[in-house]
Structures are given as C-alpha cells and as structure tokens.
Amino acid sequence: MRLGINLGYWGAGMDADNLAVAVEADRLGYAVCWAAEAYGSDAPTVLAYVAAKTERIDIGSAILQIPARQPAMTAMTAATLDSLSGGRFRLGLGVSGPQVSEGWYGVKFDKPLARTREYVEIVRRAMSRERLSFEGEHWTLPLPGGPGKPLKLTVHPERPHIPLYIAAIGPKNLEQTGEIADGALLIFPAAAHLEETAIKPIRAGREKAGKTMEGFDVVPTVPLALGDDIEALADTFRPYTALYVGGMGSRKQNFYNRLAQRMGYEKEAAEIQDKYLAGDKDGAAAAIPHSLIDSTTLLGPVDRIADGMRAYAAAGVTTLTLAPAGFTREERIAALRAGAEALERAGVA
Numbered sequence: 001m002r003l004g005i006n007l008g009y010w011g012a013g014m015d016a017d018n019l020a021v022a023v024e025a026d027r028l029g030y031a032v033c034w035a036a037e038a039y040g041s042d043a044p045t046v047l048a049y050v051a052a053k054t055e056r057i058d059i060g061s062a063i064l065q066i067p068a069r070q071p072a073m074t075a076m077t078a079a080t081l082d083s084l085s086g087g088r089f090r091l092g093l094g095v096s097g098p099q100v101s102e103g104w105y106g107v108k109f110d111k112p113l114a115r116t117r118e119y120v121e122i123v124r125r126a127m128s129r130e131r132l133s134f135e136g137e138h139w140t141l142p143l144p145g146g147p148g149k150p151l152k153l154t155v156h157p158e159r160p161h162i163p164l165y166i167a168a169i170g171p172k173n174l175e176q177t178g179e180i181a182d183g184a185l186l187i188f189p190a191a192a193h194l195e196e197t198a199i200k201p202i203r204a205g206r207e208k209a210g211k212t213m214e215g216f217d218v219v220p221t222v223p224l225a226l227g228d229d230i231e232a233l234a235d236t237f238r239p240y241t242a243l244y245v246g247g248m249g250s251r252k253q254n255f256y257n258r259l260a261q262r263m264g265y266e267k268e269a270a271e272i273q274d275k276y277l278a279g280d281k282d283g284a285a286a287a288i289p290h291s292l293i294d295s296t297t298l299l300g301p302v303d304r305i306a307d308g309m310r311a312y313a314a315a316g317v318t319t320l321t322l323a324p325a326g327f328t329r330e331e332r333i334a335a336l337r338a339g340a341e342a343l344e345r346a347g348v349a
Contacts, residue, residue, distance in 0.1 A: 004321035010041035060090035067107035075126030087158030094167030178205025183217030246276025
C-alpha cells in the first residue's frame, strides 16, 4: 500500500501551507498529491503549481468535475498536465452533486452513470490522439450538419496511458468504475465494511470487463489526526462528517448519507440529516456516533494509526490518501510525517 496526500481546496489563506505540505509529502516519498475543486479553486491550476514545486510525487485531480468541462477540454488539460509534470499526472473525474452541477454549472444532474461512461470514452479517445468522433446520448462529435470535422489532439502526453480514476460511492457507480477506470476514489471508507461497500461492486465491474483487481487502484481519502485523546480528536471531525452525511446533497440525493446507512447507521443517518437540513448543525454533529467517525478516520498515536493502516491494506486499499488535520502548517506537517512513520511500522508498504 502506498500513501497519498489530499490538499483539499486551495485558498482560504492556506495557500502557502498547502504548498509546504505538498513539498514535504514529496520529500517523504508519498506517491501522489491530490487537489479538489467544487465552486472555488480549480484543480488544474493548483496541480500545475504543485508540479512545478515538486520533483517525484504524482499530481492528481480528486476530482475534475464532469459538468464543469467538455470531455475534449478535460483531455487537453490532462495531456498538458502530464507533459508539464514529466508524466506525473493522474486524472480523477466525478459527476459532483446536483446542487453544484445544476446551481453552479447549469448542467442537469441526470443519468450520471451514462454521462460518466460517455465522458470517459471520449476522454480516452482524445488522449490516445485518434481523430475524435463520437455518437452518444449526451455528446456527438463533430456536430452533424455543420462545419465541424474530427480533430486530433496536438499535445503529446508524456505517457501513452494516463491513469484515469472515478470518484464513486453508490454500488452501480462503483461497478461501472471497476469496468471503465484504472482506479476508484473513495470517501468515508470504513475498513471493516470496505468489502461490501466498495470492493465487491468494483470487482463485479472488473469481471464484466474481463479483468481482475490486479493493477486497479483503490484510493480512499482518510482524515488523520495525531494525539492521545481519541474522543477529542474524533470530535474535531464532527462538523466535517455532519456536512457530508447531513447536508451534502438534497434529502433524496445524498450519496454520503446512503453510504452511512449501508455501514449500518440507518437510524443515525436519518437523524443527522433531519437536524442538518433543519438548520441545527450542532445537533447534527452531536448525533454522529463516535464509532462512525473512528472507523472512517485515522486517530491517535503512531502505533494506533499503524493498526488502522494494516486494516485498510488487508481490506484491499492500494493507495491510502491522507487528509492531515491541523490548524497550523506545523500541525499538518507533523501529521504527514506521522503517517509516513505509521506506514513503515505497519509493514504494508
């Protein structure tokens, strides 16, 4: 198992800190540095900056939002970043959510599986530098009856195959990800439930494509906090967990809430969502069971974190992406170093 680092969103006064974390992760031998986007900072600009300041660590988008870009534009961006970074780019894609897709981008959030499948096929064709033509439900290239003609990407990616990941939560999305992608980006992963909530549907997709799990990258993002008071450390993640389980999406379309239910927290997930959507964010955070937070994070001293890493490796994780907690640069870097030490102690590198 390898380690990654997730910088999250750029900005909010943390720019210099994020860069320092990325540079330290590069020095420590972390495999990949991911950057996110929603409706603030964009991922490609951040990744280009990180690539220029690092030497060995891969850079990855977790995620580029599908409604934000036409697939050909995503292929251009991926090829450019791969070239600029010397072959260190990993392309992570995701459909985002209904609020962002429709509220920010003005793109209808419908048929996400079919849209993702077409998008990935177009991106792969474009990155392979074949003349681009496609006829699907959501995209047709070139447009019929007009002056457009099939074009070929002029940029040469550093590598013939840029690794492509999909952010997936639901069983159908996970199965399709196993079928069409090189890796899956996961969130709120509990090692004890990972087989049922993620690995099993991914494996089914791989089998559908005539492939095994060999070479497929299972990449959950796990918050990490260093310290001895486990209860206090868990409490720092209550607002984060409440946001996703309770407020990330509508009542009918909250993929994270459904994931919590699949992990056995049906009653609690409903209560968290009810309180969050009613405006009681503190009540929603208080309703989160400690076990839900503890099972989806890495908390405690290095030895306890190492135990958690062993569990993730045994569950099938191949790249464990850490989101180190801390209010200061020094705290985040200390957590980053503890992650590297824990991996060594775990003996699963």
